[in-house]
Amino acid sequence: MSTNVAAIEVLGLRKQFGQTTALDGLDLVVEQGIVAGFLGPNGSGKSTTIRILLGLLRSGGGTARLLGGDPWRDAVDLHRRIAYVPGDVSLWPNLTGGQAIDILSRLRGGVDTAKRDALLARFDLDPTKKARSYSKGNRQKVALVAGLASDAELLILDEPTSGLDPLMEEVFTECIREVKAQGRSVLLSSHIFAEVEKLCDTVTIIRDGKTVEAGRLEELRHLHRTMVSVVLDRDASVLAAVTGVNDLVTDGNKATFTVGEAELGGVLAAIAAYSPHSLISSPPSLEDLFLRHYGGVGKFAETTVGQKAGAR
Numbered sequence: 001m002s003t004n005v006a007a008i009e010v011l012g013l014r015k016q017f018g019q020t021t022a023l024d025g026l027d028l029v030v031e032q033g034i035v036a037g038f039l040g041p042n043g044s045g046k047s048t049t050i051r052i053l054l055g056l057l058r059s060g061g062g063t064a065r066l067l068g069g070d071p072w073r074d075a076v077d078l079h080r081r082i083a084y085v086p087g088d089v090s091l092w093p094n095l096t097g098g099q100a101i102d103i104l105s106r107l108r109g110g111v112d113t114a115k116r117d118a119l120l121a122r123f124d125l126d127p128t129k130k131a132r133s134y135s136k137g138n139r140q141k142v143a144l145v146a147g148l149a150s151d152a153e154l155l156i157l158d159e160p161t162s163g164l165d166p167l168m169e170e171v172f173t174e175c176i177r178e179v180k181a182q183g184r185s186v187l188l189s190s191h192i193f194a195e196v197e198k199l200c201d202t203v204t205i206i207r208d209g210k211t212v213e214a215g216r217l218e219e220l221r222h223l224h225r226t227m228v229s230v231v232l233d234r235d236a237s238v239l240a241a242v243t244g245v246n247d248l249v250t251d252g253n254k255a256t257f258t259v260g261e262a263e264l265g266g267v268l269a270a271i272a273a274y275s276p277h278s279l280i281s282s283p284p285s286l287e288d289l290f291l292r293h294y295g296g297v298g299k300f301a302e303t304t305v306g307q308k309a310g311a312r
Contacts, residue, residue, distance in 0.1 A: 087159025
């Protein structure tokens with residue numbers, strides 16, 4: 001595969017279901033060798049996008065390229081080069097976990113038994129048990145082992161840690177870092193902001209089937225204001241006269257406010273003249289960026305971990 005070809009390139013993607021518009025000109029680019037976060041609450045169009053990339057749905061407009069191919073016309077060839085892990089895994093109930101992993105692995109040409117066995121140990125999964133006896137977390141482990149044991153050029157992961165405990169989430173994090181170190185690409189759709197912040201090089205946030213933010217996480221943070229908490233030696237209301245201080249809230253000698261990146265140096269110099277007793281500066285988090293587009297806590301409540309396995 002040419003290093004000049006993006007792992008995923010989606011431009012102006014559209015899809016309607018009857019009178020309902022699921023995708024309305026969505027853009028998404030995943031360069032080779034990176035981990036890309038894909039964020040949006042239920043109903044934003046994430047799952048529809050992933051189904052189009054997997055060749056399960058035909059787009060209604062725009063373009064979608066996967067490893068340089070067309071996901072609809074070239075689905076058979078592309079599926080030998082990609083691995084997909086859904087957030088709600090269904091398995092053949094009468095097969096063991098090991099048999100399911102081997103079947104899924106053979107779809108991509110074969111089983112690397114050493115790699116598979118190492119992953120089984122890392123994820124603490126007993127492959128001899130029938131799938132019908134597995135918990136949700138163990139079913140998730142089966143799909144993860146099958147995907148990570150492959151040599152797929154691109155991993156498409158849709159809420160991949162759903163049902164895993166914190167220890168297994170950490171194992172997953174280690175595995176994805178290894179995948180990236182091997183030069184492979186990952187599209188990670190997740191509602192867990194800490195997971196995305198730890199793993200992802202780039203982030204695409206979508207709303208109502210459209211891209212509303214996209215870029216490297218550090219670049220996106222620079223577009224937004226830093227939160228500052230400070231304790232002065234006097235009434236903090238003096239900060240109201242400082243250029244660059246926004247959203248000021250004071251309580252005696254304590255204050256919190258936001259400040260843009262360009263004004264941060266000048267604001268800190270002004271604060272120094274007031275002999276601050278303490279100062280805490282917090283850059284905007286991924287959650288802050290997300291909430292900027294979804295109107296605060298009310299919308300964010302729709303994206304909690306408890307709803308990760310729901311329709312998206």
